[in-house]
Amino acid sequence: MAEILFYHLTEKTLEQVLPGLIEKSLSRGWKVVVQLGSAERVESMDAHLWSYRDDSFLAHGFIKNDTQGLQPVWLTTQDENPNDAKIRFLTDGAQIDDPSAYDRIVYMFDGHNNEAVEHARARWKFHKEASVDNGHEQTYWQQNANGGWEKKA
Secondary structure, rough: OEEEEEEEEEOOOHHHHHHHHHHHHHOOOOOOEEEOHHHHHHHHHHHHHHHHHOOOOOOOHHHHHHOOOOOOEEEEOOOOOOOOOOEEEOOOHHHHHHHHHHHHHHHHHHOHHHHHHHHHHHHHHHHHHHHHHOOOOEEEEOOOOOOEEEEOO
16 A cells, blocks of 8 residues: 655745655665656756755666666656656656555645646646545645645645
């Protein structure tokens, strides 16, 4: 049974919060897949994860590296899980219909983008209806004024 989380970004950007969430996932022993909306976004996130902090980086790969099974974090635009990840972050409208291969699915969406909010609502409804049959749990988290997360549903 997967846990499905919706993270509503209102105060900080994806680039500001995703590295910390990836670090927490890795500290739990989970490998990570991050699905982004385009090859350009993958390359941008690739550069960001190498340089987001002066004193650290997040080891990761994507298709150009040809290291699919070796990386703790895999960036992609596809529905793939080459590193046997336990958590999948979905951004830029990416979606998954069957989350059963993961312990956790995290939809991350920009609260200032109406299209992203509507897509997240549709995915919430889809997973809520599907959970009747498959038992997946879902929660909704929104950023507070300080950028922390508050559980709303």
